[in-house]
Amino acid sequence: MTGAVTAHESGLDTLVIEKADCYGGTTALSGGVIWVPNNHRMSSAAINDSDEEAFTYLDAVVSEDVPRDKLRAYINQGPQMLEFLEKHSLVQYDPAPEYPDYYSEKAGGKLGARSLDPKPYTQRQLGSVLSAQMRMPDYDYHKNFSMTADEAHQVFSFTWRSHVVIFKRLFSFWLDVRSRLKRLPDNRLTLGRALVGRLRKSLEQKDILLWLNCPAQELVVENGRIVGVVAEKDGKSIRIGARAGVLLATGGFSNNDEWRSKYHKGESSSDWTAANEGDTGDGIRMASQMNAKLGMMDYAWWTPTMRLPDGKVEAFIVGKTMPGSMVVNKRGERFCNEAEPYEDFVKSQYADHEKTGCSIPAYFVFDGRYRKEYPLGIALGPGKFVPDTAAKDLFDSGWIRKADTLEALAEACGIDPKGLCETASKLEEFGKDGVDADFGKGSTPIDVYYSDHRIKPNPCLWGLVKPPFYAIELWPGDLGTKGGVMTDEYGRALDVAGQPIEGLYVTGNSSASVMGNSYPGAGATIGPAMTFSYVAALHASQAAPAASDSSVGDTTESGEEIANAS
Ligand SMILES: Cc1cc2nc3c(=O)[nH]c(=O)nc-3n(C[C@H](O)[C@H](O)[C@H](O)COP(=O)(O)OP(=O)(O)OC[C@H]3O[C@@H](n4cnc5c(N)ncnc54)[C@H](O)[C@@H]3O)c2cc1C
Known part of the structure; x- marks a missing residue:
């Protein structure tokens, strides 16, 4: 959805397709926290940062198989992604001032505010239809006690502040008399549901379509360029043309036991994953059919x-x-x-x-x-x-x-x-x-x-x-796997020879993580997923063949139904 907002703002026609009957993926089940060093919100937490400090830190903690140029691209683009989204969408973040980097004692590490906490949103703002379509966590704490990441930290620190947070949360829960009388769950959305809700509403406001129950099945290639996908919709196979490119963000393969036993080194089972059941490696499979290079397949969050x-x-x-x-x-x-x-x-x-x-x-x-x-x-x-x-x-x-x-x-x-x-x-x-x-x-x-x-x-x-x-x-x-398609600093899929596959971009857990075999701080999975979606959409909008080039994105050859996105 971050890529869709960026592509739309860059002048492209955009379509998001989702396999499940609900949107949000594992992101909706998550804390929604993003780790973005040197972000513009850090000053409000009175914590200074710089690109160099961020690089020193990442260079120390991220495994050597991640190209250092890609780390620099992340450090450079992460803050821009955040500012862009705050300007062009409903996405809002607060710094988590006391959330330390996971190895804050290392050179360049910080004691807080590189991790950002999604600003709460409400089901009323999102609307009843979009609220009902969002993926729900299996557990139901959010029904009466939704907390932000920072509130959870306060509560589970057991200081006087814990009591203040609990009191405030219960007070505002019961103050919402309308919902209580109707026995509705907490109207307040926090964590991953706040992020996903804000993104989804932004799509609606921009008239960007999101089709549920529409699994992508394979990529369409013409003259060496990816020009669309074949997907299933309403029981039919359709071909969706994509002039500027396809961005795969189909998650990892946590729920694919065949791949878990093939790639993971130790005992591994989908029975132990907290990721959503849609993470079956579809995007990784589709890209590898196009000769994409896979990497880090034995790593996971x-x-x-x-x-x-x-x-x-x-x-x-x-x-x-x-x-x-x-x-x-x-x-x-x-x-x-x-x-x-x-x-x-x-x-x-x-x-x-x-x-x-x-x-x-x-x-x-x-x-x-x-x-x-x-x-x-x-x-x-x-x-x-x-x-x-x-x-x-x-x-x-x-x-x-x-x-x-x-x-x-x-x-x-x-x-x-x-x-x-x-x-x-x-x-x-x-x-x-x-x-x-x-x-x-x-x-x-x-x-x-x-x-x-x-x-x-x-x-x-x-x-x-x-x-x-x-x-x-x-x-x-x-929480998800982190091996997948190798990508460059623009989020472009690389082929087995290390060359970009024109028109194909991959992000999130479908791609080999920029964090390699490490987890530098809270939000180190969604931060890069959003950043490389943003970068990919910008690149696609600039590198797109002209709309008049009839050889690209032609959607008339196959498929019972046809749709177009740029
Ligand atoms: C409890 C929990 C807390 C977490 N907290 C955090 C946190 O605070 N910060 C953080 O950075 N990370 C966190 N994580 C990890 C993080 O949620 C995931 O790594 C991240 O959300 C993965 O994002 P993604 O976009 O790659 O995949 P997803 O969010 O899973 O999205 C992939 C989507 O693609 C869909 N899809 C799959 N196949 C197809 C197909 N063929 N066609 C169309 N659609 C398809 C799926 O149905 C899904 O909706 C947490 C995870 C859990 C479980």
Whole structure:
């Protein structure tokens, strides 16, 4: 949709087609946060940045297989994309002033504001039809407590500000008497739904069409140039001509098990992904049929996930950092700093599994105080609001296990009891002086971003001391894959010889990520997806063959129905 807005503003006729019966993809399920260094909103958070600092940082953290020119293009174009969208669409972002880069301690790293939080929007502004057509998360927290990314940070910091945010949110929820009387969900859209809603409404205002239930099936090539797509619409195959180009943004291949086992190095399953079910690699397949070069196919935006009894999958990001908990393998041993960035967590899980053969699944083990104070994602609220008796199904299904002693919990999970008790004793000692001598939990700004500041001296670190004890399984899941079509700094697909394929642009998780095998900060997936959509649309509008060139974008040869976009 970012590409569509840009193309439209650059004078092109634009059409967006979507395979599903709803729009938004994984982006609508996400935090909607974008990581854009040196963005124009940083000054409002009183944080300075520069292109050079951003490059120093990315150069230090991004894997070497990403061309450094492409990093520079991202640094240069990201802020322009944001300013362009804020000027030409309804998209608005606020800096997240306390969201640190994931490796802020490295040279060029910043303690906040490179990550930006979508400004809330409302269902009323979006309209009832477009609201109903947006992809909905499986979980229903947004129905009564939609929070921005920054509000979530405040709430899960457990300072006095948490109470202020909770009070304000509940107050405005109940103040919307009209919706409450009609028992409607929260009118307020936040996170990915705010971003997607704002983009979708912008399309409507600009008369840019978005066709649902219209899967692209193959690309149309003429004289070496991509001039359209064949898609299915209303049960018929149609050919859509595209004079200036086709931008593929069909997500990654998280839900394609054949490719997961072909490309991923360790055990990998679509049962563990938090990405939307439409991510089956369609765009990557279509481009590779045109001789496009694929790369980074073994990389993903890894995150630990929980598999709920009904098969739904939830990323487990906030809860793993909280004190009174630890993650262990079947030997009862910890294998990483649980608060480290989620991509690193899964890499640690894979590394330990390779060594021990017993970390998939891993076990998130916590005590009675943890259970009382903190939610387990969206799946289970804190015990003080949702007692165990109110979550009988989760306990009966074995999704969460509970025992009065750590030994009994270990037996129930098949974990070595001696190992678990030894690890727990060690953690208790670490908690007393606040230093995790084994893995350094709570030692970096990103570790403590979500943490309990009532716990001293280390807000991430406390022993498992209060019975009963609980455990859930954690899987090496993902937020999306990040291998795909290799592209240049204009978002053009490259062929196996490294040459641009004329008329074909690829972005988001359909392309090999500009972040390579790393995750520099919150928003490092959607930021580049939007930036290279913007860059691609600008390039396409400038490089488009003249409209009078009848040899390009001819739509009359095949297909039962014909449509045209430029
Ligand atoms: C819980 C969660 C939180 C996250 N939070 C963040 C965050 O805050 N910031 C961040 O940067 N990243 C975040 N991510 C990751 C991020 O959401 C994804 O990496 C990103 O949204 C992928 O964007 P995309 O455009 O590539 O794919 P998508 O958003 O999935 O869009 C692809 C679309 O293409 C459609 N499609 C597929 N095949 C076809 C076809 N053949 N024809 C037509 N349409 C097709 C799909 O149905 C889908 O709608 C999060 C992910 C999750 C699950």
